Amino acid sequence: MSALLEAKTAVSLGSRILAAQGVLDAFGHLSCRSPERSDRFLTPRSLAPGLVTPHDVVELDLAGDLVPPAKDVKLFLERFIHGEIYRRRPDVQAVVHSHALPVVPFTVVPGVELRPICHMCGFLEGAPTTFDVAAYAGPSTNLLIRNPELGRHLAEHLGDASVVLMRAHGYTVVGHSVPEAVFNAIYTMKNCEIELAARVLGEPTFLSAGEAEACARTLDVATSRAWELWLRQCAPIEAGIGG
Amino acid sequence: MSALLEAKTAVSLGSRILAAQGVLDAFGHLSCRSPERSDRFLTPRSLAPGLVTPHDVVELDLAGDLVPPAKDVKLFLERFIHGEIYRRRPDVQAVVHSHALPVVPFTVVPGVELRPICHMCGFLEGAPTTFDVAAYAGPSTNLLIRNPELGRHLAEHLGDASVVLMRAHGYTVVGHSVPEAVFNAIYTMKNCEIELAARVLGEPTFLSAGEAEACARTLDVATSRAWELWLRQCAPIEAGIGG
Amino acid sequence: MSALLEAKTAVSLGSRILAAQGVLDAFGHLSCRSPERSDRFLTPRSLAPGLVTPHDVVELDLAGDLVPPAKDVKLFLERFIHGEIYRRRPDVQAVVHSHALPVVPFTVVPGVELRPICHMCGFLEGAPTTFDVAAYAGPSTNLLIRNPELGRHLAEHLGDASVVLMRAHGYTVVGHSVPEAVFNAIYTMKNCEIELAARVLGEPTFLSAGEAEACARTLDVATSRAWELWLRQCAPIEAGIGG
Amino acid sequence: MSALLEAKTAVSLGSRILAAQGVLDAFGHLSCRSPERSDRFLTPRSLAPGLVTPHDVVELDLAGDLVPPAKDVKLFLERFIHGEIYRRRPDVQAVVHSHALPVVPFTVVPGVELRPICHMCGFLEGAPTTFDVAAYAGPSTNLLIRNPELGRHLAEHLGDASVVLMRAHGYTVVGHSVPEAVFNAIYTMKNCEIELAARVLGEPTFLSAGEAEACARTLDVATSRAWELWLRQCAPIEAGIGG
Numbered sequence: 001m002s003a004l005l006e007a008k009t010a011v012s013l014g015s016r017i018l019a020a021q022g023v024l025d026a027f028g029h030l031s032c033r034s035p036e037r038s039d040r041f042l043t044p045r046s047l048a049p050g051l052v053t054p055h056d057v058v059e060l061d062l063a064g065d066l067v068p069p070a071k072d073v074k075l076f077l078e079r080f081i082h083g084e085i086y087r088r089r090p091d092v093q094a095v096v097h098s099h100a101l102p103v104v105p106f107t108v109v110p111g112v113e114l115r116p117i118c119h120m121c122g123f124l125e126g127a128p129t130t131f132d133v134a135a136y137a138g139p140s141t142n143l144l145i146r147n148p149e150l151g152r153h154l155a156e157h158l159g160d161a162s163v164v165l166m167r168a169h170g171y172t173v174v175g176h177s178v179p180e181a182v183f184n185a186i187y188t189m190k191n192c193e194i195e196l197a198a199r200v201l202g203e204p205t206f207l208s209a210g211e212a213e214a215c216a217r218t219l220d221v222a223t224s225r226a227w228e229l230w231l232r233q234c235a236p237i238e239a240g241i242g243g
Numbered sequence: 244m245s246a247l248l249e250a251k252t253a254v255s256l257g258s259r260i261l262a263a264q265g266v267l268d269a270f271g272h273l274s275c276r277s278p279e280r281s282d283r284f285l286t287p288r289s290l291a292p293g294l295v296t297p298h299d300v301v302e303l304d305l306a307g308d309l310v311p312p313a314k315d316v317k318l319f320l321e322r323f324i325h326g327e328i329y330r331r332r333p334d335v336q337a338v339v340h341s342h343a344l345p346v347v348p349f350t351v352v353p354g355v356e357l358r359p360i361c362h363m364c365g366f367l368e369g370a371p372t373t374f375d376v377a378a379y380a381g382p383s384t385n386l387l388i389r390n391p392e393l394g395r396h397l398a399e400h401l402g403d404a405s406v407v408l409m410r411a412h413g414y415t416v417v418g419h420s421v422p423e424a425v426f427n428a429i430y431t432m433k434n435c436e437i438e439l440a441a442r443v444l445g446e447p448t449f450l451s452a453g454e455a456e457a458c459a460r461t462l463d464v465a466t467s468r469a470w471e472l473w474l475r476q477c478a479p480i481e482a483g484i485g486g
Numbered sequence: 487m488s489a490l491l492e493a494k495t496a497v498s499l500g501s502r503i504l505a506a507q508g509v510l511d512a513f514g515h516l517s518c519r520s521p522e523r524s525d526r527f528l529t530p531r532s533l534a535p536g537l538v539t540p541h542d543v544v545e546l547d548l549a550g551d552l553v554p555p556a557k558d559v560k561l562f563l564e565r566f567i568h569g570e571i572y573r574r575r576p577d578v579q580a581v582v583h584s585h586a587l588p589v590v591p592f593t594v595v596p597g598v599e600l601r602p603i604c605h606m607c608g609f610l611e612g613a614p615t616t617f618d619v620a621a622y623a624g625p626s627t628n629l630l631i632r633n634p635e636l637g638r639h640l641a642e643h644l645g646d647a648s649v650v651l652m653r654a655h656g657y658t659v660v661g662h663s664v665p666e667a668v669f670n671a672i673y674t675m676k677n678c679e680i681e682l683a684a685r686v687l688g689e690p691t692f693l694s695a696g697e698a699e700a701c702a703r704t705l706d707v708a709t710s711r712a713w714e715l716w717l718r719q720c721a722p723i724e725a726g727i728g729g
Numbered sequence: 730m731s732a733l734l735e736a737k738t739a740v741s742l743g744s745r746i747l748a749a750q751g752v753l754d755a756f757g758h759l760s761c762r763s764p765e766r767s768d769r770f771l772t773p774r775s776l777a778p779g780l781v782t783p784h785d786v787v788e789l790d791l792a793g794d795l796v797p798p799a800k801d802v803k804l805f806l807e808r809f810i811h812g813e814i815y816r817r818r819p820d821v822q823a824v825v826h827s828h829a830l831p832v833v834p835f836t837v838v839p840g841v842e843l844r845p846i847c848h849m850c851g852f853l854e855g856a857p858t859t860f861d862v863a864a865y866a867g868p869s870t871n872l873l874i875r876n877p878e879l880g881r882h883l884a885e886h887l888g889d890a891s892v893v894l895m896r897a898h899g900y901t902v903v904g905h906s907v908p909e910a911v912f913n914a915i916y917t918m919k920n921c922e923i924e925l926a927a928r929v930l931g932e933p934t935f936l937s938a939g940e941a942e943a944c945a946r947t948l949d950v951a952t953s954r955a956w957e958l959w960l961r962q963c964a965p966i967e968a969g970i971g972g
Contacts, residue, residue, distance in 0.1 A: 026469035027363075048472035077464075101433060104361050105441035112444050118833050118897045119872040120756075140453030142461040143362035168361045168450060190830060198834035199443050200928050201841050207897060210869030218871040221806075226755035229777035269712035270606075291715035320707075344676060347604050348684035355687050383696030385704045386605040411604045411693060442686050512955035513849075534958035563950075587919060590847050591927035598930050626939030628947040629848040654847045654936060685929050 003035040004042075008057040010178040011042050016237075017230040018096065019050030023185050028098040028170070030185075031082040032178050034059060040067060041086050041095075046074040051237055062087045063148055078144055080151030081172055088155040092174040094181035099170035102192040106130075107165045114165055114191070115206040117198065120222070121191040122207060122215030123162045123184050130165040131157045143169050163188050179227045183219070186226075246278040247285075251300040253421040254285050259480075260473040261339065262293030266428050271341040271413070273428075274325040275421050277302060283310060284329050284338075289317040294480055305330045306391055321387055323394030324415055331398040335417040337424035342413035345435040349373075350408045357408055357434070358449040360441065363465070364434040365450060365458030366405045366427050373408040374400045386412050406431050422470045426462070429469075489521040490528075494543040496664040497528050502723075503716040504582065505536030509671050514584040514656070516671075517568040518664050520545060526553060527572050527581075532560040537723055548573045549634055564630055566637030567658055574641040578660040580667035585656035588678040592616075593651045600651055600677070601692040603684065606708070607677040608693060608701030609648045609670050616651040617643040629655050649674050665713045669705070672712075732764040733771075737786040739907040740771050745966075746959040747825065748779030752914050757827040757899070759914075760811040761907050763788060769796060770815050770824075775803040780966055791816045792877055807873055809880030810901055817884040821903040823910035828899035831921040835859075836894045843894055843920070844935040846927065849951070850920040851936060851944030852891045852913050859894040860886045872898050892917050908956045912948070915955075 001009070011032055018024040031043035039062050044052040058075070059067050062083040066073055082095045106112050107130050116124040134141050136153045143166075145151050154172065158164040162184055163173045173188055175181030198204040207215065244252070254275055261267040274286035282305050287295040301318070302310050305326040309316055325338045349355050350373050359367040377384050379396045386409075388394050397415065401407040405427055406416045416431055418424030441447040450458065487495070497518055504510040517529035526545050530538040544561070545553050548569040552559055568581045592598050593616050602610040620627050622639045629652075631637050640658065644650040648670055649659045659674055661667030684690035693701065730738070740761055747753040760772035769788050773781040787804070788796045791812040795802055811824045835841050836859050845853040863870050865882045872895075874880050883901065887893040891913055892902045902917055904910030927933040936944065 026472045027465065046468065048468060048475075050472065051475065099361070099363070101436060102440060104437045105444055105447070108360055108437075108447040108449075109441050109445040110448060117837055118828070118899075120828070122871075134451075134454070139451060140457050142365075142457035143450075143454060144461065168448075168454075170361075193830060194833045194837075196440050196443050197831060197925050198838050200925050201834055202838040204834070204837040205839060205897075206837075207872075208863075208868055211863070211872060211897075214869050214871035218873065222756065225775065225777060229755045229779065232777075232780065269715045270708065289711065291711060291718075293715065294718065342604070342606070344679060345683060347680045348687055348690070351603055351680075351690040351692075352684050352688040353691060377694075377697070382694055383700050385608075385700035386693075386697060387704065411691075411697075439683050439686050512958045513951065532954065534954060534961075536958065537961065585847070585849070587922060588926060590923045591930055591933070594846055594923075594933040594935075595927050595931040596934060620937075620940070625937055626943050628851075628943035629936075629940060630947065654934075654940075656847075682926050682929050 005054065007032050007035050007042055008054040011044065011057045012052045012054045013231060013234075014094075014178045014182045015044060015049040015052040016234045017182055017227070018098070018185060019048070020234045021186050021230060023096070023098050023100045023189055024049040025099070028096070029076050029078070029082075030094065030096045030178070030181065032094040033086055033092070038090070041082055043076065043079060043082060046076050053237065077146055080148050081145045081154060084148060084151030084155040085158065085172070085174060088152075089158075089174065091176065094175045094178045095172065096181050096185040097170065097172045098185055100189045102189050102196065103165070103171050104169070105196070106192055107167050107169060107171070114163060114188070116212045116215070117191050117194050117204060117206055119207070119215045120187050120219070122212040122219065124188065124191060125207070125209060125212035125216065126161045127163045127165070128157055128159060128161055130167050132167040133169070134167070143167070179223045182230075183223045183226055248297065250275050250278050250285055251297040254287065254300045255295045255297045256474060256477075257337075257421045257425045258287060258292040258295040259477045260425055260470070261341070261428060262291070263477045264429050264473060266339070266341050266343045266432055267292040268342070271339070272319050272321070272325075273337065273339045273421070273424065275337040276329055276335070281333070284325055286319065286322060286325060289319050296480065320389055323391050324388045324397060327391060327394030327398040328401065328415070328417060331395075332401075332417065334419065337418045337421045338415065339424050339428040340413065340415045341428055343432045345432050345439065346408070346414050347412075348439070349435055350410050350412060350414070357406060357431070359455045359458070360434050360437050360447055360449055362450070362458045363430050363462070365455040365462065367431065367434060368450070368452060368455035368459065369404045370406045370408070371400055371402060371404055373410050375410040376412070377410070386410070422466045425473075426466045426469055491540065493518050493521050493528055494540040497530065497543045498538045498540045499717060499720075500580075500664045500668045501530060501535040501538040502720045503668055503713070504584070504671060505534070506720045507672050507716060509582070509584050509586045509675055510535040511585070514582070515562050515564070515568075516580065516582045516664070516667065518580040519572055519578070524576070527568055529562065529565060529568060532562050539723065563632055566634050567631045567640060570634060570637030570641040571644065571658070571660060574638075575644075575660065577662065580661045580664045581658065582667050582671040583656065583658045584671055586671075586675045588675050588682065589651070589657050590655075591682070592678055593653050593655060593657070600649060600674070602698045602701070603677050603680050603690055603692055605693070605701045606673050606705070608698040608705065610674065610677060611693070611695060611698035611702070612647045613649045613651070614643055614645060614647055616653050618653040619655070620653070629653070665709045668716075669709045669712055734783065736761050736764050736771055737783040740773065740786045741781045741783045742960060742963075743823075743907045743911045744773060744778035744781040745963045746911055746956070747827070747914060748777070749963045750915050750959060752825070752827050752829045752918055753778040754828070757825070758805050758807070758811075759823065759825045759907070759910065761823040762815055762821070767819070770811055772805065772808060772811060775805050782966065806875055809877050810874045810883060813877060813880030813884040814887065814901070814903060817881075818887075818903065820905065823904045823907045824901065825910050825914040826899065826901045827914055829918045831918050831925065832894070832900050833897070834925070835921055836896050836898060836900070843892060843917070845941045845944070846920050846923050846933060846935055848936070848944045849916050849948070851941040851948065853917065853920060854936070854938060854941035854945065855890045856892045856894070857886055857888060857890055859896050861896040862898070863896070872896070908952045911959075912952045912955060
């Protein structure tokens, strides 16, 4: 398999894993940087993530334009999230944007921060405050990252962190590989689920910065064991009642 | 396919989507206005929504009477919800009535309102306070919209909004098409799930009116992508152990 | 089919519905009064409810003894719940005992009562305060209704109500038929789920006594439509990996 | 079947039950003491628990070394949890280590204890306060029990109890047999779910020490009925989309 096809396959499998794990539903998307050119990225055409095959994965430049251009391919409106993060963060190889339900509450309560609550979530250390697109798009925004300029603001707000919350919308998470971005997207959701439950009991403690860093370093092995299981938990793509 | 059969098929598929997504269980119903006559609507005979085929969809006039009359067809008791909304709201093409569990809590706590908490739920802007049928049906009501008069009161209370909460009962939601009404019914439920979690963290902020309107305008594309996925997630109708 | 076999089939199907709907897991049980003799009842031998076939349903007298006696049939320890309720309540035709997870919290917080929060749950009106078996079995009880005397105390505590909470244990619910008892068991659980969510928003209101009574009267039709759907949602009994 | 193969089969089935019941995901592990030598234990090689067959179960000595040594077999990093508990507790025949999501909140809120809230959970009586590995591994620990020394501290902290919470990590639970350890692991999770819900209603009461002890004694029968059902609920191991 060529490096390009391998990368497209990883985007397809990762998209289906994220759908099976409840991180993505009809919306949200995963991309990875092209293995051939660092100024290109691979992401599905506009399609529910659970239905993506390698043939649905297209190549875009960092401005979010299809390469080569084609009129009949519909793209995700928010592809600028991906392009602008790849432009600003040479270390990032994969990006997930999600509306996962347990994360959205953390984006709409003022003063709430995303902090690592358990040993699987050290990567959350240093996450910035929630990004409010209204600061750049005005008071009547549809909240979407619908152009490169808003994408740049989001990428700047993300800074060197792994995850950024987006007000009334969801979150975007990065990784050094597709499996790592997928892992981080899933465990960001779990971290939120744990904190929501913990707050019923009282004020939780979070990892110290040193613990978070040590935990993050340990995760490499964990990522591949989880990926293997998650693949098994994906159903084959089949025609439903409307197929 | 004739326009009528197409509409019946949409009601059947939409009913099964709502069942698969947890919005309807043994109860609740979806209808659409007849494509042939604006004073008629199509809705399943009394049947669990997850089991509806196009052949189970019947035609009613706005007073809730079967057309043509037939004695052996059992109808939903609350069909007056649909008829009276179609009568008062010429723009409405489809209606969903549901008891979805995460929404009911919002109908029983005094002073609680339904407000758009995220970018998928702009359509909730302007939802009225909870409708209390006891104001019209007296203190010993069974809470059902069991005649045209109660249906008229509900339709008036809905006004120009997309959704109305019904005390100790559920909610009714409308759309300009079957997919839109289905989408609104599902995302009303998700909005409630998000707010319930957010209140564990603190007092949430909601969309501004301008944001809600902009978000609602953006949803058109979203509706069809979601519909396509939801169809795939419906199981075929099969005989169970009692079939 | 004989009346007895019909009743055994109803107990089998009802047990499997309760398992599929999450009301029973490895534990809990459903019974019905014998259609042939009002001083007998039918209930599964000790077996996970989701695995019950009509051949697993045995006949007991109201003292909880197998009729005819047989040494190799293992019975539920808590069969006295059923026998003593049938003895005290001639109107009762079916009984469910469950540990459903959303109900247990209501049994361990002092002062909490079970009250009807929505129109499907009128049957909850008049439920007594939580039954504490320690009042009769002493401070080191295993909390089980393990003999006829404790069963009698429970039946007295239930009185004329439909449901009784049991401290740190679960609940017992009755009906005038197997489908009604199954319906009541499922909707007691849903009532608890709704109240748990409502209390995140504030202090909920409950149905008035008049509303509860009117709602309960309306449920007859609802019960049979729900039963039909729930049957479809039961998986066939198959050997698992250990079978 | 030899005693050794029987024990490996029990570890395999128990691992898959714990995965199917949501106690283990890609992580966590079950072991049992070798039936042939009390200074050996059996546990899967590093593998997602839901995928474990008897052939994946290997034998380790109490120091966590593979017997006989083999270079190509990857082991769980935290196998020292198991070895050191078997060393300190001759009565223990099986151990589960889990990150089950509803338990983790109890490990991160200061002052929270694990106490038996219902009659299935008497085994929780006497659980110690949460174990904080940072007390032994320093302020920048990755929180894992990554060597025999940390395992010894954990085993000491467990003392004579059945369960120990581990800060920001999860819990470890023991039993006198594989089915009992599996049962305890599942019901520790349920106990946490019940308490989380109960705290929405108010301050829960817990079992008295006498009740807890009586309940624990009663569970023997319950364990085997549950095991039989849980086996049925395990899906066969199949290749997924990546298989």
